[in-house]
Amino acid sequence: MLTVEGLRSRYGRIEVLHGIDLDVASGEIVTVVGANGAGKTTLLKCLSGIQPVSAGSILFRGEALTTVSAHRRVQRGLAQSPEGRQIFTNLTVEENLRLGAYLFADEKVDRDMQDAFVMFPILKEKRNLAAGGLSGGQQQMLAIARALMARPSCLLLDEPSMGLAPILVAQIFDVVKSMKALGVTVLLVEQNAFGALSVADRGYVMETGRITMSGPAAELIADERIRAAYLGI
Amino acid sequence: MPELLQFLLSGITVGAVYALVALGFTIIYNASDVVNFAQGEFVMLGGMITFFAHAAGLPLPLAALIAIIVTAGIGVALNKLAIEPARGAPVVSLIIITIGASIFIRGATQLVFDKQLHRFPAFSGDQPILIGGATILPQSLWVIAGALAVFVCLWLFFTRTLIGRAVLATANNRIAAQLVGINTNYVMTLSFAMSAAIGALAGVLVTPMTLTGYDVGLALALKGFAAAMLGGMGNPKGALVGGLLLGVLEAMTAGYISSQYKDAAAFVVILAVLFAMPQGLFGRKSTDRV
Numbered sequence: 001m002l003t004v005e006g007l008r009s010r011y012g013r014i015e016v017l018h019g020i021d022l023d024v025a026s027g028e029i030v031t032v033v034g035a036n037g038a039g040k041t042t043l044l045k046c047l048s049g050i051q052p053v054s055a056g057s058i059l060f061r062g063e064a065l066t067t068v069s070a071h072r073r074v075q076r077g078l079a080q081s082p083e084g085r086q087i088f089t090n091l092t093v094e095e096n097l098r099l100g101a102y103l104f105a106d107e108k109v110d111r112d113m114q115d116a117f118v119m120f121p122i123l124k125e126k127r128n129l130a131a132g133g134l135s136g137g138q139q140q141m142l143a144i145a146r147a148l149m150a151r152p153s154c155l156l157l158d159e160p161s162m163g164l165a166p167i168l169v170a171q172i173f174d175v176v177k178s179m180k181a182l183g184v185t186v187l188l189v190e191q192n193a194f195g196a197l198s199v200a201d202r203g204y205v206m207e208t209g210r211i212t213m214s215g216p217a218a219e220l221i222a223d224e225r226i227r228a229a230y231l232g233i
Numbered sequence: 234m235p236e237l238l239q240f241l242l243s244g245i246t247v248g249a250v251y252a253l254v255a256l257g258f259t260i261i262y263n264a265s266d267v268v269n270f271a272q273g274e275f276v277m278l279g280g281m282i283t284f285f286a287h288a289a290g291l292p293l294p295l296a297a298l299i300a301i302i303v304t305a306g307i308g309v310a311l312n313k314l315a316i317e318p319a320r321g322a323p324v325v326s327l328i329i330i331t332i333g334a335s336i337f338i339r340g341a342t343q344l345v346f347d348k349q350l351h352r353f354p355a356f357s358g359d360q361p362i363l364i365g366g367a368t369i370l371p372q373s374l375w376v377i378a379g380a381l382a383v384f385v386c387l388w389l390f391f392t393r394t395l396i397g398r399a400v401l402a403t404a405n406n407r408i409a410a411q412l413v414g415i416n417t418n419y420v421m422t423l424s425f426a427m428s429a430a431i432g433a434l435a436g437v438l439v440t441p442m443t444l445t446g447y448d449v450g451l452a453l454a455l456k457g458f459a460a461a462m463l464g465g466m467g468n469p470k471g472a473l474v475g476g477l478l479l480g481v482l483e484a485m486t487a488g489y490i491s492s493q494y495k496d497a498a499a500f501v502v503i504l505a506v507l508f509a510m511p512q513g514l515f516g517r518k519s520t521d522r523v
């Protein structure tokens with residue numbers, strides 16, 4: 001579904017991705033774990049087209065994406081819930097969700113919104129409030145729900161568990177797991193390696209702009225080095 | 234009493250002009266946080282192009298339509314040639330670009346057309362209408378109706394249409410807007426086209442009363458800007474109320490004190506309001522703009 005080869009990217013003169021190779025098969029949940037500043041967010045920004053790529057290729061459902069502008073990538077089925085809950089703070093919760101389905105104007109929009117409210121009942125309660133007034137956890141839910149409104153075939157999630165209370169973290173990872181049943185492929189970026197590897201099929205470990213390890217999630221979770229570096233065990 | 238009514242009517246007329254200019258500011262401001270100081274030039278172009286097209290033999294409605302379309306095109310060109318290439322620059326730089334653009338448009342108009350003042354006939358004649366001892370020109374009613382119509386359209390645009398919300402979303406968070414599939418370049422282009430068209434429409438409506446010339450834009454932009462600040466920048470309701478309030482304030486000061494003081498009085502009231510409510514009467518609170 002998604003194949004990345006030799007991807008490089010830079011901020012000004014400083015290169016932060018030094019050739020990333022990665023692939024995600026249809027229906028999989030794949031995670032990229034790594035420490036602070038490894039370049040995980042930059043990778044997802046490149047995939048969504050909001051960060052320039054200096055070398056390498058991105059193939060999505062058989063088509064090259066590198067020269068496709070950001071809004072067109074959403075049309076092709078690639079949606080992202082960005083890091084730091086980049087929601088529309090001035091607009092209401094419902095308007096945020098409606099804009100998630102910006103590309104659509106059919107009856108399914110309403111059904112998708114009802115589905116989002118079933119998935120996150122708190123959003124239904126607060127549907128008419130300005131999104132900027134939501135708590136951190138609620139904003140995170142809104143960001144995920146908004147990305148799902150775009151009917152993605154592949155969902156990019158950037159640190160959905162960051163800064164959340166443990167009970168909410170568990171809920172968010174349950175939602176990620178439920179994407180399988182919906183037929184949505186997931187690329188999940190996390191610092192919370194244990195949580196991410198528990199729900200993923202496969203995982204990649206990223207260190208300062210390079211992939212240093214990859215394999216089935218169960219194997220990575222059992223790996224001595226990973227346990228020491230990322231799981232604190 | 235007829236005196237008060239007369240001042241009120243002329244105030245509302247002038248206020249409707251300010252409101253139309255202020256309404257033109259709202260869309261570009263909402264899409265990009267940029268206060269477009271070339272907005273007054275759009276008003277001027279609306280009047281000038283209509284005059285010259287009409288003088289060339291076209292019927293007035295057609296001349297006005299052409300003026301609005303051409304001005305919208307100039308708005309798009311302003312965005313494509315001056316604003317879009319400077320994307321990522323601080324808002325202040327963009328505002329300075331719009332000031333530069335307004336000087337350029339004024340100069341170009343002088344060259345393409347001329348330096349004379351012009352007017353074309355009022356739409357429904359010049360016979361004043363009597364209302365309770367006071368009078369109002371039919372063209373004033375056109376201006377007031379125009380301001381109300383533009384207000385209603387803008388209000389519906391921002392609250393009832395998806396593209397209107399996309400404009401708000403683009404201003405609020407451009408990256409997030411792209412991530413939901415909004416073509417933010419298109420949103421910007423559309424905003425400039427709409428703002429320019431509203432400005433040109435204002436020019437078409439007011440020229441029979443106020444005359445037009447290459448240099449009328451600046452004063453209009455300043456008054457429209459003051460009205461928009463008073464009402465709350467970016468809010469159509471604020472633009473309408475701010476414009477009318479400013480117009481009535483000026484008319485009352487001119488009528489009861491002296492026309493020498495009308496600008497000063499308006500200025501003092503605006504300062505007082507902004508001191509108490511920095512966001513204007515209907516402005517967005519800065520707290521919910523992260």
Ligand SMILES: Nc1ncnc2c1ncn2[C@@H]1O[C@H](COP(=O)(O)OP(=O)(O)OP(=O)(O)O)[C@@H](O)[C@H]1O
Nearest residue numbers: 011016034035036037038039040041042043083191
């Ligand atoms: N806008 C930017 N300008 C300059 N450098 C940046 C920018 N954003 C990130 N960087 C740098 O790029 C590197 C990778 O950052 P990135 O945000 O992709 O890491 P990350 O793995 O997502 O980290 P985190 O886990 O903290 O979210 C870091 O060294 C960071 O300092």
Ligand SMILES: [Mg+2]
Nearest residue numbers: 040041042083
């Ligand atoms: Mg990150």
